[in-house]
Amino acid sequence: MANPIISLTEDHFIASGAFCRCYRHPQEGTQCIKLTTDNKKSNKRLRADLAYFKKLHHRNVDLNYISDYIGTCGTNLGKGYIFECVTNSDHSVSLTLEHYLTSGELQLEDYLKELHQLGIHLLHNRILISDLHAKNILLQLSPSEPPKPIIVDGLGDTVIITVQNIFKSHVHSKIIRRWNRFLKRILKNHPDLESLLKTITLSTEDIPH
Ligand SMILES: Nc1ncnc2c1ncn2[C@@H]1O[C@H](COP(=O)(O)OP(=O)(O)O)[C@@H](O)[C@H]1O
Ligand SMILES: [Mg+2]
Numbered sequence: 001m002a003n004p005i006i007s008l009t010e011d012h013f014i015a016s017g018a019f020c021r022c023y024r025h026p027q028e029g030t031q032c033i034k035l036t037t038d039n040k041k042s043n044k045r046l047r048a049d050l051a052y053f054k055k056l057h058h059r060n061v062d063l064n065y066i067s068d069y070i071g072t073c074g075t076n077l078g079k080g081y082i083f084e085c086v087t088n089s090d091h092s093v094s095l096t097l098e099h100y101l102t103s104g105e106l107q108l109e110d111y112l113k114e115l116h117q118l119g120i121h122l123l124h125n126r127i128l129i130s131d132l133h134a135k136n137i138l139l140q141l142s143p144s145e146p147p148k149p150i151i152v153d154g155l156g157d158t159v160i161i162t163v164q165n166i167f168k169s170h171v172h173s174k175i176i177r178r179w180n181r182f183l184k185r186i187l188k189n190h191p192d193l194e195s196l197l198k199t200i201t202l203s204t205e206d207i208p209h
Contacts, residue, residue, distance in 0.1 A: 003073065005075060005076055006027075006073055007075070008023045008033065008035075008077050008080075014032060017135065017153065018039050018042075019037055019042040020035065020046065021035045021037060023035070023080075029085070030087065031082050031085050032067075032082070033080035033082055033083075034080065036079075048130070049156060050069060050081070052155040053069040056127065056155075061125050065117075065118050065121050065122075065148075066127070066150065066151045066152075067152045068084045070083060070084065086138040086140055088141040089143060094139055096135050096136075096139070097134040097135075102189075108197075110146060111146050111148075111149065112200060114148055116199075116200040118137075119202050119206075122179065123175050123179070123202060124208050126168065126171045126175070127155070127175070128155070128175060129155055129178060130154055130155070130156050132178050133154065134182075134186055136152055136153040137150065137151055138152055157174075169207075172204075175202070176202045176204065176206070180201050183197045
């Protein structure tokens with residue numbers, strides 16, 4: 001029997017970016033459903049993310065810091081793509097790193113180590129993020145643990161010819177470059193964070209042997 005159509009309303013709406021509208025799954029609170037927007041690049045972007053998830057699943061990569069892709073579904077608003085929903089210990093949906101950097105509700109010191117761990121995790125597991133951005137990282141809050149950053153969007157590589165990615169050293173250098181660019185982007189809007197962000201830049205010394 002075909003799966004029933006999932007009915008999404010504005011009550012389930014979480015947030016949207018240029019390419020996706022994200023809703024909480026009405027029945028499965030641990031999942032969210034993404035729908036493409038009218039943006040011309042929307043489908044291409046999503047396809048690139050899903051293709052990269054396929055590679056990561058195939059390689060059995062530890063997705064501890066990434067909201068995993070679960071599958072597709074039918075909704076009243078069109079085809080949906082189901083992902084793990086990033087939630088806090090009180091079951092509310094986690095907010096973006098961008099939110100915490102600008103609202104000042106948390107101090108960067110409170111999760112600096114965890115942010116560094118995220119960078120190291122990407123490097124050690126050779127996970128490429130094409131759009132590493134403070135809006136694509138959510139901070140998962142719990143009273144007993146420091147805030148944990150989780151990536152929800154922008155996986156993979158934007159270059160068309162990815163043949164060089166078979167070389168581990170090439171991928172490592174790319175991850176380091178992208179991570180440090182990500183920190184620089186944060187610095188542009190938050191110059192006061194320079195000395196802290198400097199401590200979590202990645203270098204070739206962080207590459208595992
Ligand atoms: N897995 C998720 N769990 C909770 N919220 C999410 C999740 N994925 C996305 N969101 C929210 O939806 C917003 C837009 O989703 P995103 O996938 O980044 O779309 P876009 O491709 O348009 O940037 C994110 O910035 C975030 O606030
Ligand atoms: Mg995004």
